[in-house]
Amino acid sequence: xxxxxxxPRLRHxxxxxxxxxxxxxxxxxxxxxxxxxxxxxxxxxxxxxxxILAAVPILAGVGSVGTEHLVKRVxxxxxxxxxxxxxxxxxLTAGSGTALWQLALALAVFGLSVGALDASMNMLGVTLQxxxxxxxxxxxxxxxxxxxxxxxxxxxxxxxxxxxxxxxxAPLVATLVPVALFASRWYVDRxxxxxxxxxxxxxxxxxREQESPEDExxxxxxxxxxxxxxxxVMSFAYIGDSTVSNWSAKYLEDVLHSSEQLATVPYNxxxxxxxxxxxxxxxxxxxxxxxxxxxxxxxxxxxGFAVVAAAPGAWVGMLGFxxxxxxxxxxxxxxxxxxxxxFPGASDAAIARLNIFNYVGFLIGSPLVxxxxxxxxxxxxxxxxxxxxLATLWYARSFAPTPARYGDGHERSRTVDVG
Numbered sequence: 001x002x003x004x005x006x007x008p009r010l011r012h013x014x015x016x017x018x019x020x021x022x023x024x025x026x027x028x029x030x031x032x033x034x035x036x037x038x039x040x041x042x043x044x045x046x047x048x049x050x051x052i053l054a055a056v057p058i059l060a061g062v063g064s065v066g067t068e069h070l071v072k073r074v075x076x077x078x079x080x081x082x083x084x085x086x087x088x089x090x091x092l093t094a095g096s097g098t099a100l101w102q103l104a105l106a107l108a109v110f111g112l113s114v115g116a117l118d119a120s121m122n123m124l125g126v127t128l129q130x131x132x133x134x135x136x137x138x139x140x141x142x143x144x145x146x147x148x149x150x151x152x153x154x155x156x157x158x159x160x161x162x163x164x165x166x167x168x169x170a171p172l173v174a175t176l177v178p179v180a181l182f183a184s185r186w187y188v189d190r191x192x193x194x195x196x197x198x199x200x201x202x203x204x205x206x207x208r209e210q211e212s213p214e215d216e217x218x219x220x221x222x223x224x225x226x227x228x229x230x231x232x233v234m235s236f237a238y239i240g241d242s243t244v245s246n247w248s249a250k251y252l253e254d255v256l257h258s259s260e261q262l263a264t265v266p267y268n269x270x271x272x273x274x275x276x277x278x279x280x281x282x283x284x285x286x287x288x289x290x291x292x293x294x295x296x297x298x299x300x301x302x303x304g305f306a307v308v309a310a311a312p313g314a315w316v317g318m319l320g321f322x323x324x325x326x327x328x329x330x331x332x333x334x335x336x337x338x339x340x341x342x343f344p345g346a347s348d349a350a351i352a353r354l355n356i357f358n359y360v361g362f363l364i365g366s367p368l369v370x371x372x373x374x375x376x377x378x379x380x381x382x383x384x385x386x387x388x389x390l391a392t393l394w395y396a397r398s399f400a401p402t403p404a405r406y407g408d409g410h411e412r413s414r415t416v417d418v419g
Contacts, residue, residue: 010131013188017124018143020084020187023180024117025147026154027091030169031110032245033155037165038094042103050367052104056111057359063115064359068352070116071123076348077187080120084180086113092173095165115359119352125333126340126347127190135285141333142278149271190348222343222350229395230335230342231357236388237331238361239368240301243385244270244324246366247378251308251317255378258314266321273325281330290334290399297334298392301327305386309379331392332358338399 006014039049070079087110094106125140158168224231245267253263277297284293304323311317339354340347365385372381 006132009186010128010188012186013124014128014132014136016183016186017121017128017188018140019183020080020121020180021125021140021143022147022150023084023176024087024114024121025144025149026151026172026176027088027147028114029148029151030155030172031091031094033152034095034158034165034168037159038103041095041165042097042100044100044103052107054363055104056107056114057362059108059111060115060118061356061359063112064119064352064355065115066112067116067119068349071120071348071352075189076120076123076127077184077189079116080124080187081181081184083113083117083120084184085177087117088173088177088180092166092169095169115355118358119355122336122355123348123351124187124189126336126351128188129337130340130344130347131188135282135290135337137333137337138278138281138285138330141329142275142281145271145275145278145329149268149275152268152271222346222353224353226342227339227350227353229398230339230354233331233392233395233398234335234354234357235361235364236385236392237328237335238358239365240305240324240328240385240389242362242365243369243382244321244328247369247373248321251378251382252314256311256314256317258317262314266318269318270321270325273322274329277326277329278333281333284330285334290338291396293330294334294399295393295396297327297330298389298396299327300324301331302386302390303327305382305389309382309386328389334399341401342398 035049035053038044044052067076067079090106090110090113094103094110097103097106121140125137129136154168154172157163158165248266248270249263252258252266253260281293284296300323304320304325304327307320307323308317309320311320336351336354339350343350368384369378369381372378372384
């Protein structure tokens with residue numbers, strides 16, 4: 001990537017994509033934080049609820065796979081433009097029905113469309129980062145975190161004042177859908193990037209002369225062997241994230257003997273620190289490089305799990321969840337960015353496949369900790385995601401700039417000008 005001054009077209013594209021990330025963060029938070037209300041509305045039993053919820057990430061994985069093939073014919077920007085309203089309307093439908101089949105259908109549509117949305121959203125983010133020539137991917141995920149905080153806060157207010165789901169969801173969807181559609185006018189995908197003229201023609205010609213036919217073939221196909229380390233990191237990160245989102249309150253209350261009110265704090269602290277880490281994380285990548293940032297994030301996250309597992313009381317436990325937010329927040333955005341660098345000629349396909357492991361981690365994390373906690377202890381269970389996240393250190397070199405082959409036959413790092 002070369003560092004060029006972004007044109008108004010790219011700046012508008014960056015802002016519009018940040019809006020999309022924000023909207024999705026809010027919508028997803030409004031779903032997951034009101035699952036108990038959905039269960040009560042439809043009379044879903046405790047035994048049936050996990051199966052219904054597990055279907056959502058499974059279908060999201062299907063949607064992500066489908067998006068890999070769809071973007072061969074349709075620009076990712078168009079996929080995102082229409083997937084986002086479908087996700088929002090599916091949320092409203094889930095909160096407005098009365099029969100169980102209506103909930104199942106709404107969540108099925110939500111899952112399929114959210115897979116397409118997540119994949120296309122990150123495709124556009126990687127494309128814009130490539131056009132900018134410097135790290136901006138964490139900023140998009142910061143917008144997602146901010147939306148999540150806003151959505152969770154609105155969900156809390158709705159629960160506090162006993163607002164019904166249709167009354168809570170309808171005005172928000174009526175606001176967010178037009179905002180997302182309006183912002184989508186400025187999405188920049190690969191075609192838009194080329195139209196913006198972010199690569200000088202002379203540099204493009206020089207790059208093509210340096211590339212061998214083998215290089216071009218490699219850049220146009222996605223090797224799962226090469227992508228696998230990033231897939232594992234993605235799974236590890238989401239196992240850690242789902243552990244916090246599903247078990248932090250129970251852990252504080254049942255293991256560390258906090259009050260019920262205090263038990264609600266760790267996840268909020270986790271989201272806020274994740275927002276802070278992502279807001280300033282791009283500066284760290286530009287200054288120290290992606291490998292260093294991933295290593296520091298891995299150590300912070302694994303250290304956070306260790307503190308949580310050994311905490312003598314609730315306040316020390318919250319310190320652990322704070323470290324988790326600061327550490328885990330950098331891993332997912334940098335994993336998407338690394339996939340884009342690894343397969344510059346097929347980044348959309350790489351991101352669609354990588355996105356599947358988002359849902360794999362989500363599916364594994366919560367049941368794994370629950371099973372270990374019930375059979376062993378919840379303190380011991382926290383050591384398992386700690387060990388998995390710590391394994392990211394082994395794969396940290398996968399986040400380095402992609403090697404480039406030069407005329408002398410040696411490989412040198414293709415560095416990013418962070419100017």
